[in-house]
Amino acid sequence: MTQYAMTRAVSASLGQCELTHQDRIPIDLTIARRQHAEYEACLERLGCELIRLPEEPELPDAVFVEDTAVVLDEIALITRPGASSRRLEIESVVAALQPLRDILRIESPGALDGGDVLVVGKDIYVGLSSRTNEAAVDQMRQWLAPYGYRTHSAEVNGCLHLKSAVTAVSATTLLVNPDWIDSEVFDGYDLVEVHPDEAYGANALRIGEIVIYPLAFPRTAERLEHRGIRIEFVDLSELAKAEGAVTCCSLVFAKGPGTGSK
Ligand code: GLY
Secondary structure (H helix, E strand, O other): OOEEEEEEOOOOOHHHOOOOOOOOOOOOHHHHHHHHHHHHHHHHHOOEEEEEEOOOOOOOOOOOHHHHEEEOOOEEEEOEOOOHHHHHHHHHHHHHHOOOOEEEEOOOOOOEOHHHEEEEOOEEEEEEOOOOOHHHHHHHHHHHHHHOOEEEEEEOOOOOOHHHHEEEOOOOEEEEOOOOOOHHHHOOOEEEEOOOOOHHHHOOEEEOOEEEEEOOOHHHHHHHHHOOOEEEEEOOHHHHOOOOOOOOOOEEEEOOOOOOOO
16 A cells, blocks of 8 residues: 555534534434445545544544645645634644654644645645635745745635635546636646536545545536546535535545555
């Protein structure tokens, strides 16, 4: 296995999660946990070695572990989540990542959710959203340039995170909802637009040549398959009620030298 996928068990308090663009709907915790387990099984089937963090019962959004860090081949950048209710999620992630990467941290006044960070090769796109600000982008630009990364910012409108609006489905292809992000930012990439009836369909999780994708967006899935993208479907309907999606529930990163890569 060449990749890790860090996940965190669904919190008993998930029903009290942060909500920004959606109304609160009761969440069935049993179904949410079953769907999360199936998602983890899918990651394992695709060759990821799981690092499972224990539940944080008092932190409703802790299952959305993606927001706590951006893990690159060279370093792990620990975020400073934009919602203050989520800042206590960080320390257990630092402890888990410390043996695997050198650690950098976003500092106040910077605010950053990992869901606002899309890494495509050496290009890093950062969404300016209700959770992420310019101060964080400035810190990223300064700290990541020595590793050869180019940091770009883009306004996000109408959705929670950049990766609600755009994700990578291959090395050269992005899946995008043009109502929520200006597609011109991604000049040079092939773009697949979500079906107009599937606004939330732009969030896909790429694992090698396959994408993990929600069952909820069949028309957009058809568009992806038409482009030759291979899909593993998952059902995350209960976590979607908490404004979560397929990228949010894991941190996927390469095994580095000295971390047992095979
Ligand atoms: N409920 C996901 C978030 O707002 O962070």
